[in-house]
Amino acid sequence: MSSYQKNLQCFVQLLQxxxxxxxxxxxxxxxxxxxxxxxxxxxxxxxxxxWSKKYDDIRAAYLHILKNYNSEPESEPNDQRLFGTTNLSSTTSQPRSTKELLKNNILQSQPTNQTPPKKSSTDN
Incomplete structure (x- = not known):
């Protein structure tokens, strides 16, 4: 796995x-x-x-995850920890865009503010 792929996977892990x-x-x-x-x-x-260099807390957490990732033995040939069942590399059976996977993970990490508004007693 390339260092670029590891960097992206660590950033996605941070998002998650x-x-x-x-x-x-x-x-x-x-x-x-x-x-x-x-x-x-x-x-x-x-x-x-x-981008992460602009935010000290994000950068520190990102580097911490990357450091831990780099110290783990590479015993998982099909690393699926960060993208659910799909890793960053494409396969012929399941071509996936790295950019789309990254965007999906950014969107999924956003807090859900989907709470329905409370009804007031005058809303009937």
Whole structure:
């Protein structure tokens, strides 16, 4: 697995495990950042890494996950920890866009504010 792929997977793990580090504007910044980029692991990983440098708490948590990831033995040939059942690499049976997977993980890490509004006693 390339270092770029590891970097992206660690960032996705950060999104999944510590979504409270990201506010709504940061989610939007990430989406706006990656939207015009090509679906290229190196380009996406470099962009995410550069973006994370603007936020000390996000950067520290990201580097901590990356450090732990790099210290684990690579005994899992089909690493599926971060993208559910789909990892970052494409297969012929299931071609997936790295960019789309990344965007989906950004969107899924946003808190759901889907609470229905409370009815007042005058709403009948």
């Amino acid at each position: 495990k510590q979504p409270q580090l990201f506010n709504d504007s940061q989610h939007q910044e990430l989406l706006d950042l990656i939207e015009p980029l090509p679906d290229d692991i190196e380009t996406l990983a470099d962009a995410i890494s550069g």
